Amino acid sequence: MKILNEFKCTFPADPANEALARATVSAFLIPADPTAQELADLRTVISEAVTNAIVHGYRNTEGEVSVTLRMLPERVIYIRVSDKGCGIPDVNKAMQPLYTSAPEEDRAGLGFAIMQTFTDSLHVRSAPGHGTVLTMRRRLGKDHEAQP
Amino acid sequence: MQIHYDTETGKLHVQLDGEIDHHSSNALRAEVDAAIYAHLPRTLVLDFGAVSFMDSSGIGLIMGRYKIMQPLGGEIILANPAPHISRVLRLAGMERLACIELPKEVVS
Numbered sequence: 267m268k269i270l271n272e273f274k275c276t277f278p279a280d281p282a283n284e285a286l287a288r289a290t291v292s293a294f295l296i297p298a299d300p301t302a303q304e305l306a307d308l309r310t311v312i313s314e315a316v317t318n319a320i321v322h323g324y325r326n327t328e329g330e331v332s333v334t335l336r337m338l339p340e341r342v343i344y345i346r347v348s349d350k351g352c353g354i355p356d357v358n359k360a361m362q363p364l365y366t367s368a369p370e371e372d373r374a375g376l377g378f379a380i381m382q383t384f385t386d387s388l389h390v391r392s393a394p395g396h397g398t399v400l401t402m403r404r405r406l407g408k409d410h411e412a413q414p
Numbered sequence: 415m416q417i418h419y420d421t422e423t424g425k426l427h428v429q430l431d432g433e434i435d436h437h438s439s440n441a442l443r444a445e446v447d448a449a450i451y452a453h454l455p456r457t458l459v460l461d462f463g464a465v466s467f468m469d470s471s472g473i474g475l476i477m478g479r480y481k482i483m484q485p486l487g488g489e490i491i492l493a494n495p496a497p498h499i500s501r502v503l504r505l506a507g508m509e510r511l512a513c514i515e516l517p518k519e520v521v522s
Contacts, residue, residue, distance in 0.1 A: 284435045
């Protein structure tokens with residue numbers, strides 16, 4: 267599929283960079299004239315994805331998180347977040363709402379549920395010991411009122 | 415963040431602000447918990463009126479405070495969430511744990 271615009275960045279898995287990741291999404295999306303809700307949804311989605319990479323992928327050890335943002339035809343936004351952390355042994359289990367591998371940190375276990383609700387598609391590829399890649403797509407202008 | 419305790423009503427009012435994510439929630443949690451244990455309030459009001467962003471870390475923050483307030487017999491009020499924060503609260507089913515009070519101008 268034709269890529270109309272693309273932005274790639276890699277940053278250290280430092281929790282302070284969760285805000286940086288949201289800022290990149292805002293800056294990338296503004297020319298596409300998203301609604302306030304679309305912008306808020308995608309900022310939330312990247313925040314969840316990057317937090318997962320930092321908290322679960324690297325378990326607060328050092329590493330790098332990579333983000334790719336693409337503008338595709340028909341106002342489809344593509345978001346890819348990858349890490350080279352510990353990976354997810356059981357993706358289906360990790361995606362169950364309220365499941366968390368870090369309950370002691372007050373993690374709600376809702377990251378994947380939010381990413382799924384706020385996007386049109388979410389794919390997770392993970393190799394234990396090697397890392398995890400999340401790819402998500404969201405079409406702007408499509409009615410996307412969450413019905414939780 | 416501003417914290418105010420009203421001895422008359424037993425209400426601990428926490429005015430949250432800025433962005434609530436995994437990074438910021440650790441410091442918030444420590445400060446809110448210190449105030450809860452200092453006052454043992456009947457009601458904990460988490461006021462989101464000045465919060466510009468919140469992801470599921472905010473839900474973790476609420477769930478953790480709920481676990482502390484329950485044995486105290488206290489209740490939690492989630493006040494003034496902006497529409498996108500309200501959306502995350504609903505998605506997480508927070509209305510089952512707490513009373514959500516929307517900002518006045520949004521109430522239809």
